[in-house]
Amino acid sequence: MRILFFGRLRDVAPVGPVPADVRDTGALRAWLGGRCPELLDPSIRVVVNDEIIPGDRPLDNDDEVAFLPAMSGG
Amino acid sequence: MRILFFGRLRDVAPVGPVPADVRDTGALRAWLGGRCPELLDPSIRVVVNDEIIPGDRPLDNDDEVAFLPAMSGG
Amino acid sequence: MIAIQGPPLDAAALLADFGAQAAGAGAIASFTGLVRRENDGATVSDLELDHHPRLTEKAVAAIGADARARFGLIDVAIVHRHGRLLPGEAIVFVAAAAPHRRAAFDAVDYVMDRLKTEAPFWKRERRSDGAFWLEARDSDHAARRRWEA
Amino acid sequence: MIAIQGPPLDAAALLADFGAQAAGAGAIASFTGLVRRENDGATVSDLELDHHPRLTEKAVAAIGADARARFGLIDVAIVHRHGRLLPGEAIVFVAAAAPHRRAAFDAVDYVMDRLKTEAPFWKRERRSDGAFWLEARDSDHAARRRWEA
Numbered sequence: 001m002r003i004l005f006f007g008r009l010r011d012v013a014p015v016g017p018v019p020a021d022v023r024d025t026g027a028l029r030a031w032l033g034g035r036c037p038e039l040l041d042p043s044i045r046v047v048v049n050d051e052i053i054p055g056d057r058p059l060d061n062d063d064e065v066a067f068l069p070a071m072s073g074g
Numbered sequence: 075m076r077i078l079f080f081g082r083l084r085d086v087a088p089v090g091p092v093p094a095d096v097r098d099t100g101a102l103r104a105w106l107g108g109r110c111p112e113l114l115d116p117s118i119r120v121v122v123n124d125e126i127i128p129g130d131r132p133l134d135n136d137d138e139v140a141f142l143p144a145m146s147g148g
Numbered sequence: 149m150i151a152i153q154g155p156p157l158d159a160a161a162l163l164a165d166f167g168a169q170a171a172g173a174g175a176i177a178s179f180t181g182l183v184r185r186e187n188d189g190a191t192v193s194d195l196e197l198d199h200h201p202r203l204t205e206k207a208v209a210a211i212g213a214d215a216r217a218r219f220g221l222i223d224v225a226i227v228h229r230h231g232r233l234l235p236g237e238a239i240v241f242v243a244a245a246a247p248h249r250r251a252a253f254d255a256v257d258y259v260m261d262r263l264k265t266e267a268p269f270w271k272r273e274r275r276s277d278g279a280f281w282l283e284a285r286d287s288d289h290a291a292r293r294r295w296e297a
Numbered sequence: 298m299i300a301i302q303g304p305p306l307d308a309a310a311l312l313a314d315f316g317a318q319a320a321g322a323g324a325i326a327s328f329t330g331l332v333r334r335e336n337d338g339a340t341v342s343d344l345e346l347d348h349h350p351r352l353t354e355k356a357v358a359a360i361g362a363d364a365r366a367r368f369g370l371i372d373v374a375i376v377h378r379h380g381r382l383l384p385g386e387a388i389v390f391v392a393a394a395a396p397h398r399r400a401a402f403d404a405v406d407y408v409m410d411r412l413k414t415e416a417p418f419w420k421r422e423r424r425s426d427g428a429f430w431l432e433a434r435d436s437d438h439a440a441r442r443r444w445e446a
Binding site: 163178181257291 | 308309310312313316320321322323324325326327328329330331332333334335385396398399401402405406409436440
């Protein structure tokens with residue numbers, strides 16, 4: 001599983017292997033949030049394979065999961 | 075006295091010498107309006123020597139009088 | 149930059165110059181008005197833009213100065229054509245530079261509303277169905293009133 | 298034209314291309330957002346623009362398509378930088394071509410409001426007093442809400 005962090009999360013997000021029993025976006029966020037509480041902020045969006053996931057979704061080994069903080073283009 | 079017409083007034087405005095007893099903007103407008111009633115339209119602005127004249131103003135031989143219909147720039 | 153000029157009016161070149169001089173701006177808004185190819189279903193062949201050389205320049209400069217003061221602009225440009233224009237040619241270019249986007253947007257909008265209703269220009273459109281003097285529409289006057297009070 | 302790109306972003310050259318292709322338009326509005334030299338009284342040294350390569354392009358294309366449909370545009374362009382930018386450099390260029398000016402103005406305004414609040418970009422400003430991730434302000438969210446309902 002590939003995990004990407006954007007914006008200010010790049011500076012604070014945890015690195016290291018994800019335990020094998022983390023098999024959906026909810027569990028992943030909870031596990032990462034235990035190491036970096038900022039990831040639990042409800043404004044942070046979770047994206048799997050370029051699609052924003054509002055709820056929960058199972059994860060495979062070849063999924064790419066991205067954590068996006070509040071956006072500010074323009 | 076030099077008299078200029080702009081916009082659609084160029085197409086309709088009277089040509090010819092102004093009588094010697096026309097000595098202010100009100101009299102000029104009345105005299106011209108007798109030949110071209112369009113000049114009596116209250117939306118038409120009278121300009122003397124590059125200055126818009128809201129009321130009446132005496133005229134000299136070396137004045138330039140311009141009649142401006144409704145404007146539409148841009 | 150305020151100018152009333154003959155051809156060519158190159159909007160992109162004007163934006164390049166304007167941007168190069170607007171040091172410190174965070175926002176540049178621009179507007180280009182063009183001669184349309186069709187109006188009311190008729191084909192436009194050309195547009196004749198009549199103006200009063202000195203009065204027009206004075207009126208346009210006053211509109212620019214008002215916009216600069218009202219919106220706290222870093223800079224403003226109004227370049228307006230006169231003479232005969234063909235479809236697709238630029239009639240007017242307006243640009244405003246400001247620290248933030250709202251002021252830049254509003255300033256360009258405001259300048260256009262004032263040009264449409266108050267600047268001494270007169271337009272005759274020659275079309276497949278005749279030649280017509282264009283006047284500001286009711287919507288132009290309504291737009292102009294948004295800036296009052 | 299929709300593009301997320303590295304340097305250079307030349308707003309004037311983009312306006313030239315855009316204008317050349319917007320046949321039949323009566324109005325072209327544009328906006329250029331630039332890196333400011335100062336913010337909150339501190340000197341800005343550079344701006345880093347992070348993005349999500351595929352998602353960002355998709356989101357920006359969707360904003361362009363929405364603007365085109367909503368305002369009946371002839372054409373729309375959104376060109377956005379990523380990477381490291383210096384003060385004075387352009388972050389974003391937006392242009393809209395329409396038959397009349399109101400649609401062109403509103404479309405550019407709308408695109409900017411959506412980019413500010415919804416486009417997957419993240420900005421870190423390096424200034425004389427530190428490095429700060431910028432987020433959309435309350436005024437940006439309020440501006441975005443103007444287009445709802």
